[in-house]
Amino acid sequence: MGEIMELKVNNLAKMINKHVVLNDISFTVKQGEVLGIIGRNGVGKTTLFRTMMGQYLADQGTVGIDDQLVSDDLELRQNMFFIDQQNNYLTDYTPAQIAKMYSLLYDKFDSDRFLTVVQEHHLPMDSRYRSYSKGMQGLFNVLLALASKAQFIILDEPLDGLDVLVRETVKRVLIDAVQTQHISILISSHNLTELDTLIDRAIILADARIAREYTLESSRENARKIQLVFREETPDFISEYGTIVEQRGRVIVVVFNDYNRKIDEMIAHSAPLLFEDLPLNLEDLFRTTLVNEADYVLEK
Template identity: 45%
Template sequence: MSLNIVNLSKQINQQATLAALNFEIQPGQIVGIIGRNGVGKTTLFRTINGQYLPDDGQVLVDGQVVVTQPELRQQLSFVDPQATFFKTATAKQIAWFYQATYPKFDQAKFDRLMTRYQLPVDRKLRHFSKGMFGLFTIILSVSTAAPYLFLDEPLDGLDVIIRKNVLSILIDEVANGNRAIMIASHNLSELEGIIDRAIMLKDGHIIHDYQLETMRAQARKLQLVYREKQIPALLREHGRIVSVSGRVIVVVFEDFTPALQAALAATEPVFQEALPLSLTDLFMANLTDEHDYDLLS
């Protein structure tokens, strides 16, 4: 079983929000979709799940085109946190609706999780707090039994204890290898602890598709100090600068080879130190523009 996104493009307000995206998702993965605000993460989820029709490209489940076979949408679950029709219904009513949409809806799991987290099933969702609503969308998603779940900012508004429990739920859902979860989130520190892969979006395109285990083995984050404030050309050509503060430069090299190490030594830094590399570092290294450097200085 696989989910394939093939040349997917979508314009919003005559602007190319998604441009020829290609990737494949396999069950057993937790994949993070990361990018700056407005890059199209929510648009991507809505287009995959049929809320928006693509302008070009296809969404395939096991090689079958979803748009021509609506029953395949039962394999996908996206509870849109911005869906306004939720607000006037109770949690129980929404669950009834999802039972009709997903024949394998796990009512026992839904009831168990709602009870565990003390969410009232007879209260209208407009009376839920932001954290309660976020937790409800996760419970609803995992109860659909769909193999592919899409979560948009699932940790937003949750307190630290519930976040830890939610992350445990998500890990449990993929542990048997039958489900995949795609998460769009700005909470990179907690996302890093559970995802296997990070797809990075910029200007409507996928600029990186990181397998995190491979990335950590190959990449290096270094803090360098030079006698002069000028940044050596090697750092810009082969690395991605995270921050600049006077003569102190923090840079990420995604493919740190022995040859690069020798070339770096030839730039004669007066100080060099390896630092822990995080998903936040990759975000800043790839998505920080030139005009942002002053803010980082």
């Protein structure tokens, strides 16, 4: 089998207990890409992953790798990895036992490397998975996924509830794997801040559908976040061309989704008392277009 380049989800639909959870979901994941699946808890992120992996039968649509259907070729499943945290059968096993199991499931599973990195990250080798803290389990899951040598790693809320140090370790491990192994990652979250600096593209799920899709590099190139203070009232053009994301008295912070020369000239003409560029993060980019919609993507 040649080098795998793309994972394609086409018109996927799933109903559970007569409730539509997924409806007409389509997207592509390219080699070396980190795709964020974002939406509030209960929106269908886990159902999407389970359906992609064949744990649920799709009511409609297909999942394929390089135009070959995953459902028709068990070998293709070797190139997809997913741990279902809600139905996790690892709890009673040690790292060595888990490595033995996964070496049977994945032909390319690197047991030696897996056990080495588990030790390098100071995860207890003689302890059972269930005795690990939530942070330890999150890191362990990522190390296990990478040891599978699967091209497409699917991670369901892997950063949820982790402390800052563990979260940064997990993100660093993932970024290094993408850069050195050219794998692709699908990662879900209900918290935008968790995915900042990690994902290349984002899909927003709402009401069983893809509500919006963003390519972050191009969005960041055109956007700008500025702190301003005006002598009088805030000029109308600020709200017309930008989104005020914060206001403290006369101090406003505004995000312009498409900052251009015209806006620059209008600001200069209004002679603000303060003009200061601020760092632009992932949440800022979303708020420029989602401010009038449900706040689910801004949950903390």
